[in-house]
């Protein structure tokens with residue numbers, strides 16, 4: 001007789017994953033997340049990180065981390081509301097507010113837990129959250145933690161959004177529209193100017209999760225809101241410190257009122273230990289670097305355009321991305337995974353992304369170009385794409 005502690009019910013589910021061919025092991029990286037890495041023991045060009053600016057292993061960030069450790073120690077020692085809130089955390093929030101051109105910023109331990117904490121803190125029963133259908137998983141989870149009602153509009157479809165707003169306006173007290181700033185699987189940018197107009201027309205609040213826009217779009221990476229010149233018209237702008245900024249963490253930028261409230265009711269602030277000083281020190285350095293010069297974001301965009309143009313010229317379908325996220329759409333799920341395996345065998349790592357992460361029949365290789373790549377590395381990757389594309393009859 002099996003015992004509940006044998007976890008047979010989980011073993012059965014794991015077997016199902018294996019039967020469906022979706023069981024996997026975690027890839028193992030030896031060393032830093034650079035443009036060229038040793039992954040699972042093989043040297044490959046890395047086209048899969050979110051390390052857009054090459055900051056994750058940047059000497060200036062590492063030095064700042066070490067200095068912060070020397071001064072503040074390895075850990076914060078408590079949640080911020082008790083005694084984990086150090087001068088370095090305060091300094092970061094002031095700098096972020098300035099960088100983002102907003103009144104205030106409230107820092108969380110990750111982008112994920114920022115959504116888990118902030119959405120439920122600013123909505124309640126009697127409100128409605130209206131979400132783009134392609135929003136990130138952490139927004140979906142964050143909305144689930146709220147007692148507000150939820151509705152979804154078709155991806156980037158303003159008629160669909162307006163329809164939901166019309167139906168909701170009289171039935172609810174507050175309305176919160178939530179969208180990704182940049183959609184992570186296609187690289188398209190949210191239609192923020194139109195969303196803001198609708199929000200103003202229907203007196204709804206706006207919440208933009210700019211995880212893939214932070215450090216990428218706008219002046220020196222100030223984000224999607226800056227890109228569209230919409231400062232002061234978005235109520236809550238979420239950014240991550242884990243992607244382009246190269247470290248870990250998340251934040252909400254917006255009004256002083258937002259910050260005051262999240263200080264009291266953002267549950268990860270109250271119940272999870274503050275970010276470690278090493279991370280905060282490195283993040284501050286990264287933001288300073290972006291405020292000093294646009295050279296990092298300039299290089300990112302130059303590399304992205306170069307890579308996209310070369311793949312397009314070969315005849316690959318790179319979708320409708322408007323950002324450095326470069327999908328190469330293959331379609332069939334098995335073919336996509338096979339393409340990814342062959343790229344790896346030839347020295348290029350791009351993870352295949354298939355259903356259910358993206359719709360059926362739109363399997364893709366999601367290439368992430370960074371400022372850390374050299375043109376030589378990108379050209380070498382393109383040559384491998386060409387070779388594998390021809391071998392698999394995807395290119396003529």
Ligand SMILES: *Cc1c(COP(=O)(O)O)cnc(C)c1O
Pocket residue numbers: 110111112113115136138139180184209210211212240241242243248249250
């Ligand atoms: C990656 C991502 C997050 C999570 O950010 P982390 O800092 O890695 O936890 C949240 N929202 C969106 C839209 C993302 O792409």
